[in-house]
Amino acid sequence: MSDQQITILIDGAVHQVPPGVSVAAALLTAGHRAWRTTRGEGAPRGLFCGIGACFDCLVTLNAQPNVRACTVLIEPDDHITTQIGTGRD
Amino acid sequence: MAMTSGPTYDAIVVGAGVVGACCAHYLAEAGLKVAVVDRGSVAAGTTGAGEGNILVSDKEPGPELDLALLSQRLWTDLIEVIGPECELEAKGGLAVGFEEETFAQLQVFAASQRECGVVATPVTGAELRALEPHLNPEAAGAVYYPQDMQTQPMLAAAHLIARDVRAGRITLHTNTNVVSVTRGSDGAITGVETTHESLRAPVVVNAAGTWGGEIAALAGVDVPILPRRGFILVTEPLPTIVHRKVYSASYVANVASDEASLQTAAVVEGTKSGTVLIGASRERVGFDRTRDWSIVSTLAAQALQLFPALSEVSLMRTYGGFRPFCPDHLPVIGPDARAAGLYHACGHEGAGVGLAAATGHVIAQSVMGMETTLDLAPFAATRFGVVHV
Numbered sequence: 001m002s003d004q005q006i007t008i009l010i011d012g013a014v015h016q017v018p019p020g021v022s023v024a025a026a027l028l029t030a031g032h033r034a035w036r037t038t039r040g041e042g043a044p045r046g047l048f049c050g051i052g053a054c055f056d057c058l059v060t061l062n063a064q065p066n067v068r069a070c071t072v073l074i075e076p077d078d079h080i081t082t083q084i085g086t087g088r089d
Numbered sequence: 090m091a092m093t094s095g096p097t098y099d100a101i102v103v104g105a106g107v108v109g110a111c112c113a114h115y116l117a118e119a120g121l122k123v124a125v126v127d128r129g130s131v132a133a134g135t136t137g138a139g140e141g142n143i144l145v146s147d148k149e150p151g152p153e154l155d156l157a158l159l160s161q162r163l164w165t166d167l168i169e170v171i172g173p174e175c176e177l178e179a180k181g182g183l184a185v186g187f188e189e190e191t192f193a194q195l196q197v198f199a200a201s202q203r204e205c206g207v208v209a210t211p212v213t214g215a216e217l218r219a220l221e222p223h224l225n226p227e228a229a230g231a232v233y234y235p236q237d238m239q240t241q242p243m244l245a246a247a248h249l250i251a252r253d254v255r256a257g258r259i260t261l262h263t264n265t266n267v268v269s270v271t272r273g274s275d276g277a278i279t280g281v282e283t284t285h286e287s288l289r290a291p292v293v294v295n296a297a298g299t300w301g302g303e304i305a306a307l308a309g310v311d312v313p314i315l316p317r318r319g320f321i322l323v324t325e326p327l328p329t330i331v332h333r334k335v336y337s338a339s340y341v342a343n344v345a346s347d348e349a350s351l352q353t354a355a356v357v358e359g360t361k362s363g364t365v366l367i368g369a370s371r372e373r374v375g376f377d378r379t380r381d382w383s384i385v386s387t388l389a390a391q392a393l394q395l396f397p398a399l400s401e402v403s404l405m406r407t408y409g410g411f412r413p414f415c416p417d418h419l420p421v422i423g424p425d426a427r428a429a430g431l432y433h434a435c436g437h438e439g440a441g442v443g444l445a446a447a448t449g450h451v452i453a454q455s456v457m458g459m460e461t462t463l464d465l466a467p468f469a470a471t472r473f474g475v476v477h478v
Contacts, residue, residue: 039326039363055405058325066325066403086326086363 006076017074024050024057024069027080035059035069036083060087095286098124098260100456103267103281103304104296104435105129106136107246107442111167111449112294112434114249117258119453124288125259126281128266131250132243135298135441138410140321140358140366141242142334143443146182146234147341149198150205152467153419157440158206159462160447161236167446168240171252175245176361182237182334183212183221184341185228185395191338192229198341199232208235223330223398237334239358242442262288270308270431278308278430292456294432299413301421301435305470310427312470314436316411318377320370320384322392325403326363334358335395340369344439345418349373353384355391357399364405367392369439376411412438416473422448423455423465432456433470 005016010030017026024047027035034044036058048056052071061067062079065087069080098121102113105127113123127133143164148154168177184199186192192211199209212220213230220233253259266284270293273279280289295312297304305312340354351372359365370384385407393400413436415421420440421433432455434448451461466472 066405086328089328 006074008074008077009079011081019074019076021074022070023059023061023067023072023074023078023080026074027059027069035080037085039085042085058087059083095288096124096260098122098288098290100124100292100294101126101281101288101290102294102296103127104134104298104301105131105246105250105261105263106134106296106298107132107242107445108136108298108434108437108448109294109296110246110249111445112296112452113259113449114170114253115449115453116294116456117253119457121456123259124262124290125250126262126265126267126283126288128264130263131261132246134300135410135412136242136246138319138321138408139242139439139442140356140368141240141245141442142440143238143240144182144234144334144440145202145207145236146184146209146232147336147344148202148440149341149345150201152463153440153444154202154205154207155463156420156444156447158236159450160444161238163446163450164238164240164443167249171245171248174248176241177238177245178240178361179235179238180333180358181220182234182336183217183224183231184234184336184338185224185231186338187225187228187394189229192231195230195232195338209233210235221332221335223396224335225395225397228395233333239334239360240442241360245442267304267307270304272308272428276429278428291430292432293430294434294452294456296434298435298437298441299411301413301433305425305433308425308428308431310425310431310470311473312421312433312436313416313473314421315373315414316376317414317438318370318372318374318409318411319368319439320381320388320407320409322367322385322388322407323405324365324367324399325405327359327365327402328363329359330398331357331359331365331396337391337395343369343371346371347416351384353387353391355388355395357392357395365399365402371412371439373414378409380407380409413441414438420444420448420468421470422451422468423461423470425470427471
């Protein structure tokens with residue numbers, strides 16, 4: 001199994017995750033439960049509905065903010081960064 | 090199942106949208122015991138499908154503009170009652186002309202509105218950029234309408250109703266379908282039968298919006314309201330890019346048009362939550378909720394002409410709904426001469442949120458037998474002529 005893993009970056013740190021899973025699953029696999037802060041209170045957010053409906057799991061993926069982590073498949077060398085607020089401030 | 094005999098009220102408001110909420114509020118303010126009945130939840134119909142516009146800018150001189158000006162003032166007071174939860178923003182509106190000719194037409198329109206009490210100021214160049222820094226610099230000019238406001242309509246309706254329910258001034262019956270409007274042997278209104286119980290009152294206010302014609306029919310009268318469909322696009326939350334309610338000159342013509350076929354004009358505004366709302370399409374296609382992606386892309390393209398900075402932005406979702414359309418674009422407000430005790434407060438097309446406060450205000454005056462602030466004759470349910478039963 002391990003030789004099939006792909007390499008990604010999470011806030012600059014290298015992680016090995018399985019291929020063919022969602023960005024959210026990759027983040028959970030790497031031990032992250034929150035990857036965004038809310039616009040108002042700065043509260044942590046991660047996966048909630050997991051099916052693309054709630055927009056809670058937004059994350060910055062390869063410099064693009066507001067990507068729903070549950071709806072996008074992880075790719076080798078993806079760089080995920082914690083999204084602060086709108087991700088555009 | 091036999092109907093149980095229910096409680097007695099001074100007035101029953103059918104419809105828990107923003108118009109029904111305002112009618113109930115002003116009736117309760119007048120000291121009446123009020124019930125609000127809705128077949129769904131609060132703001133489940135057209136109120137929950139709009140942008141929350143409180144506009145004077147898109148209305149030509151006439152009865153609707155007079156109503157809008159009154160409503161604009163009343164909303165300013167109502168916000169003190171409801172509190173900041175309804176996200177009311179006195180942000181002002183900008184009607185934008187790209188060509189010199191359309192800008193000139195906007196200024197002629199604005200001059201006619203100024204005679205009615207609308208504040209409307211032509212702006213160009215640096216002044217326009219200061220009002221709306223990200224607006225396409227190719228625009229010839231705009232007219233600035235500082236009286237235009239925006240609220241989050243579901244929050245406005247819900248908080249207004251909740252406040253009056255908590256104060257014990259109104260009773261709310263949601264998920265309660267009105268199955269008949271009852272009338273006595275003299276023809277006067279005596280209440281409504283619902284799927285749960287019968288509610289008695291000498292006054293029934295039809296605030297059922299796009300479905301107002303159905304409630305009228307239950308009372309045995311004809312009110313010709315048709316659905317006019319619209320879609321709204323919602324962007325991802327952004328730092329503030331759009332400061333005002335900004336729309337292209339063609340929007341005013343579309344609002345006033347009788348066309349059944351599709352019309353679109355760019356209407357772009359930010360919200361307190363950070364999302365940008367993009368409208369507005371109008372078409373009469375019955376109650377068909379099917380998403381039309383060609384309309385979505387047309388609206389997006391038109392918004393980009395106003396705000397090129399939105400080109401890097403993702404849409405998060407779209408929503409749609411049905412405006413209550415009347416053939417002459419005026420709402421139906423006031424007592425119905427054909428049924429004593431029946432009042433209408435529906436048919437506001439796309440202006441229901443904005444006109445809600447004044448509608449509730451004059452309905453309460455009318456129910457209480459007072460002189461109304463505005464003449465209600467232009468809004469009479471009997472103005473449409475031929476009654477086909």
